[in-house]
Amino acid sequence: MAQPAQNRDVIFFGPFSLVASERLLMKDGTSVELGARTLDTLIALVSHPNEIVGKRELMAKVWPDVVVEEGSLRFHIAALRKALGDGKDGVRYISTLAGRGYCFVAPISRSNGQPDGIATAAAFKDSNLPTRSTRMVGRTDDVFTLTNLLRVSRFVTVVGPGGVGKTTVAVAVVHDLLDAFAGAVLFVDLGALSDAGLVASAVTSMLGLSVQSEDPTPSLIAYLRDKQLLLVLDSCEHLIDTVAAIAERIYLEAPQVHILATSREALRVEGEQVYRLMPLTFPPDDPGLTAADALTFPAIQLFVERAAASGVRLDLNDQDAAIVAGICRKLDGVALAIELTAARVATYGLQQTAALLDQRLALEWPGHRTAPPRQKTLHATLDWSYELLSDVECAVLRRLAVFVDHFTLQAAEAVATSARIDQGQVVGAIESLVSKSMVTADPVGSTMRYRLLDTTRAYVLEIEIDDIEVADVATRHATYYRKWLEQTVAGWSTLRNVTDRLPHLHDLNNARSALEWCFGINGNAELGVELASAAAPVFLAMSLLTECHRWSERAILALDDETRGGRMEMRLQAALGLSLMFTRGESEASCAALRRGLVIAEERGDILNQVQVLGLLHLLHTRGGEFKTALQYAKRNCALSVDSGDPVANALARSMLGASLQSTGDLGGARIELSAALKHGLDSQPTNIILLAFDHRTVAGVALAKTLWLQGHPAQALERARRTVRDAARLGHPVTLSIALNGAISVFLWTGDLQSADEHIDWFIAHAEAHSMAPYLIVARGLKGLLAIRRGDAKDGVENLQSCLQDLHVAGYRSFTTTFNISLAQGFAATGQFAEGVTLIDDTIKLIEANGDVLYIPEALRVKGNLLFGLQPSGSDAAETCLFQAVELSRRQGARAWELRASVDLARLLVARDRPKRARPLLQGILEQFTEGFDTADLIEAKRLLASLS
Structure with a gap:
């Protein structure tokens, strides 16, 4: 086997040696045949290791006197990769940087013989390197990315919260790189050290160096300066300043040493590339989640695998998958937390484990006996991080635990700032907590939002603090979200779809939490009334009707003499009336609440709220089948809306009037009003109306579609119906979509488009069930019966309609009585029950x-x-x-x-x-x-x- 001469300049990388002066490439002593241009390409890249060589620069070196196309370069790069075995078994030599060029990323050494780095490696080969985990789940992409990043950048820190799996991933990366470094790897577990002064000594002693000075760092640097090796510094966070200083010096003064560090915060020194290791992905909160879908997520896979390791085989069905998904969501995909929780299934079973998790007992569940002390329990892991915080950081973190979901920096400042900790300290503490992985930072839309992982929040909430401070923080939290809700209402009409509104959902969760505290033991009911009043229009705008009913009713009961009869009660009564109407159909209670709201609006001279409440009363009486009364409210509302000067209020009133005129048979008048309502709605500015219960354009759209069909324009009616449903769906507002579906289905049935009717009825049913709109669900079932009669299944249709008519009567929702009675009479005719049909139709005409x-x-x-x-x-x-x-x-x-x-x-x-x-x-x-x-x-x-x- 040929050996390179001792006086030749030899470049070593992996199993290869390159003698550029002799144009000789060898692998394990055997010559590797390369074409001339391919070898030139290799020499050009190896001459600039870990540097990006631009495509034009590379082509100029390989073809100095010839103009060639870029495709020629790609051909030779491909040939070179094939010869080197680039990409096989995870080994990489050449990295492509899109649009920039190529980079030789494998560690190299130079000598007149064998490289010193490799010779030295024999003294500490794979020193202290932990065994690679055979049960690592969901980290293949992270390991691949980190392996390539470390080759190119030389210095990478894996950052993430405790228990996320930083060490496990780092060990896997090192094992993938063993061949590239010829085994010259040094793994230093700093978690076992408590004295920062021992960091350099720990590294030198593992290298087998004997250093007599008090500071071994200069000797360490001198030793590493011409060495090729991979240095792993694990668990740096508690010794961060010292480790950062040493790592920076090694990076700058030992150019062939690659450094891989793991820490809960970045070292923040020159040369460092930070890789944030994210928690394992888990399924979204989706009621339609199946076991098959769930098992595609790494967090679920890890849970099932660890449960099996503890002796429980989980053959997930859809119900169990939902439970496991809920557990993984609560644990935020943190690997250690999932492992510890999954191991409890053998003792408690799946459902009881989930219940115990809700009681925060998981913090003390023990893990592997051989795990480091800081990883034996979640509590120990969090103790490790908490003890590294300053007093100000601890205080701010305790205050941030009041947030139940993402929060903005402005919210954090409002809640955490006090006489003892000023705003600047709060901002600095949050920045530090993010860097130390105690708080996560995520961009939501154009805004950065922050959150405590559930396990971190549970830990912090167990820390005892003064009751006065608890109340003070909770009060500031509730006060902030009361102000936020009021600002949100003012700008809500500019949020046109679900995407625009999505960032507000996190804030709404915090508003809910604040309401719970206000009306709970040791809460602040007075502040709760203000908060519920501010929340009501937002709940309605998002069709959160059950919550609107709950908190409006609770706040009304908490009114005192000073607040009763004021603006807040006006808003709460209107919200209560509307939410009762849509969720329970309680017409009497709903009517009483709306009339009380109207009285207050009239006493206050509040025209806009009179318009809104009159519109709701119109809707209530229409739903109750009291069309004459509804028409009177519509006419009164239309006259009042002119005085308001608000274009949206006027459009809303005209849409109501148009719907009422249609019911009375004045189709010409109805079309004029409905067309005007739609026209005014196109260019209208945001309104000041506070109760955005539904979109008036949808009311006008479905009513106009019906009017067009009645007047003999069926094609226009279908087009208008479909467009209204599309527009309503884009708004992402459940009540509005219900109104659109309800009206469109009637048009489909009238025109005989039974397929579209069937599809939209199914949509209507699913939608009503998902949003707890019981009256609409009854209507949808009745429409199913009507469809059955149209399709010739009169018997089932008759039974369905009879049942629905009874339920609608109980619910006070009688606007469909006439339609359903007429269809039921047709069903009687189809089943030969002519006498029953005549009796029913006579009663219906009297009712009309x-x-x-x-x-x-x-x-x-x-x-x-x-x-x-x-x-x-x-x-x-x-x-x-x-x-x-x-x-x-x-x-x-x-x-x-x-x-x-x-x-x-x-x-x-x-x-x-x-x-x-x-x-x-x-x-x-x-x-x-x-x-x-x-x-x-x-x-x-x-x-x-x-x-x-x-």
Whole structure:
């Protein structure tokens, strides 16, 4: 085997040796054949180790007298990588930096013979290197990235909170690099040291050096200056200043030494590249999570693997997967916490382990007997970090524990600043806590937000502090979020979709926590009333109706003589009335609350809130089937909104008036008002109305879609219905989307688009269930029954509608009574129950006349005519009379859609009574009035019947 001569300049890397002067590359003493240009490429890169060589510079070195394309360089780089085995078994020699060039990243040494670094390595080969974990989960990408980063940068610190897995990952990286450093690796566990003065001594002693001076650092640097090795400094945080100084000197004065450090905070010295090791990923809080999906997340995989290691095999079903996902979320994906918790499953079972975790008992659960003392329990891990903090940092951290979710720097300043700790100290402490991995920093949108991991927060909350300080911090926390809520309401209308509103969800969690404290034992009920009043419009704007009801009701009970009858009660009563309406359908309680809110608004001369509450009263009476009363509220509201000068208030009032005019059969007037409401809504500025219960454009949109269909424009009606649903979905506002779906489904059913109706009903049901809107859920079930009748399944449809009508009556939600009664009567006809159908339709007509939704009288008369014809086919004068009345009344209303249906049924009856000559002009006349929608069900049927008459 050939050996390089002693007087030659030899460059060593991995198993290779390169003699550039002789253009000779050898691997383990055997010559490696390379093309001339490929060898030139290697020499150019190795001549500048750990430096980026630009593509143009490299091409100039390899082809000094020739102009070549970049593809030629890529060809030779590929050939070189193949010859070196680059990328095999994790070994890397050449790194590509996109758009910049290439870099030779493997450690090299130079000598006239064998490199000193390799010779020295024999004295401490793999010294003190822990065994690589065979059960590392979810860290493959981290290890790969760190391995390459360390090759290029030489000095990397892995930073992360205690228990996240820094040492485990670092050990894996070192094992991947053993061959590249020919085993010259020194692993120094600084966690066992308590005296900073012993850091340099610990390293020199492990190198086998004998140093007599008090400061061994100069001797250490002198020894390492020409050595090639990988130095691992594990657990630096408690000796951070000393370790930082030594590591910086080694980096600057020993150019072939690579340093890998692990610490809960960065060393912050020259040359250091910080790699933040994130917790293991875990599933989002999704009720539809399946076991198969859950097992794709590393945190779940680790939990299952560690539970199995403790003797429990978890064959996850979907229910168990949800529990494990909840545990991993609570533990924030911290590997040590997951391991310790998973080991408890053998003792307590899965569900009880989750319950105990909620009681914060996990902090004391023991881990491996052989683990370092600081990692035997979560409590010990956190003790280790907490004891490294200054007094100010400890105090600020205790105050930050009041936050239950992400918080902004402004929130932290408001809560943590006091007479003893000023704002500047708070900001400095937060920066330090982030650097020490006690507080996490995450960008949310354009704002940096902070959070304590749940395990850290649980630990901090166990630290005893004075009751006075607890109350003081909680008061500042609640006061800050009261102000935040008021500012949020003022700008809410500028947040157009879910993405815009997402950052506010974290703040809302803190507002909830503040409400819990205010109305709890030793809380501050007076501040709670202010907070609940500020929270109510935000809860409504986000359709958090159950929470709105809970806190509004609680705050109203806590009102005193000074606050009763004021602005806060006005807001709370309106919020209570609206939330009751949508969640429980309690019309009497809802009406009482809304009327109380209206009285206060009138007494205060608050026009905008009068407009809003009048709109809610209109909605309440519409839902209750009291259309005449609703129309009066709409007219009153429209007049008042003009005085408000607010364009959104005016648009809201006009949308309400348009919906009421539609119910009374004034379709022309309805279309004018609804079109105006939509037009004003396009360019309107943010309103000052505080209770944003729903988007008025959606109310106007679905009402206009219905009006268009009734007037004989089915294609426009479908387009408007679909557009309204799309717009409502983009808003991310559950109540608004419910209104859109409700109205659009009616249009789909009317036009005969039963497939779209079915799909949207399913969407409606899922949506109502997810947001606890019980009345809407009943309506959706009724629409299912109506659809069943349209599809010919009359028996199930009848049973469904009868059940839903009873439930809606109990809930006080009677706006669908007429529609469902008419459909139920049609179901009776389909099942041969003509007498029952006639009785029901007569009662329905009386109810229409009493309540005022006269729009439906033509349709009710048409259905009655068909029932009478089915009951007595031979004596059908009464049936014919009903159908003629339906046609005439439809014409007076301008409801071409009703007229078309009545004309088709009347034509059939005339044919059955041997008068087809009267049927043809009847159908011909109504069909000529339509200019669109000829592919919809009613028009298809009418054309088919007309053709048969020809």
